[in-house]
Amino acid sequence: MTKETDQQYEQRMKKTKAAVDERVARAQQERGTLIVLTGNGKGKSTSGFGTIFRAAGYGIKAAVVQYIKGTWPCGERDLALTLGIPVEIMGTGFTWETQNRDKDIAAAEKAWAASKAFLEDDSIEVLLLDEITYMLTYEYLDVKEVVAALAARPHNQTVIITGRNCHPDVIALADTVSEINPVKHAFEEGIKARKGVDW
Ligand code: ATP
């Protein structure tokens, strides 16, 4: 390939800038969005919490409901609580550890009640529902009810949903969907999960 001249580079950058400017000008709607972070790769919950802390950096009110990871230590949860960000925790630990369906359903419903309260609170501008996808996979929560509550949330509220195998009805409602693909994971090589990185 022949090397691009400075002039050609300038032309190409001008075109790119024009295209970007046009797209920015077209994005005129002001509203909160529904963001889904799904897939089997690492980085869903940390991304969700990253957005919560990004909002908090501007003094924007955020909240978190953590489904599943109740009894585990969790650095981001502790930091959120330190910052005064409300975090509701389902609190049963992983289901394959508890193996008590009725108890898990009751815990899921309690976490959902907390989620619904946040979904009706227009002072909360960013809400993370971490690992909620599993509640729909296991049918602990009713997908129609969840979708209806998400759709009826305050206009300015952004909701972030994380977890593998997100239900298609939630994906259909979402504005932004990222699927994280596991190209590699250290765990597969026998490397232990690390404090501060994996939890
Ligand atoms: P993180 O919390 O690090 O952003 P995640 O939310 O994308 O990860 P989860 O499925 O919730 O992923 O799993 C959380 C834990 O499992 C983390 O310790 C993470 O490093 C690990 N993990 C994530 N993806 C994989 C994978 N593909 N193989 C093995 N372990 C994984």
Ligand code: MG
């Ligand atoms: Mg996660």
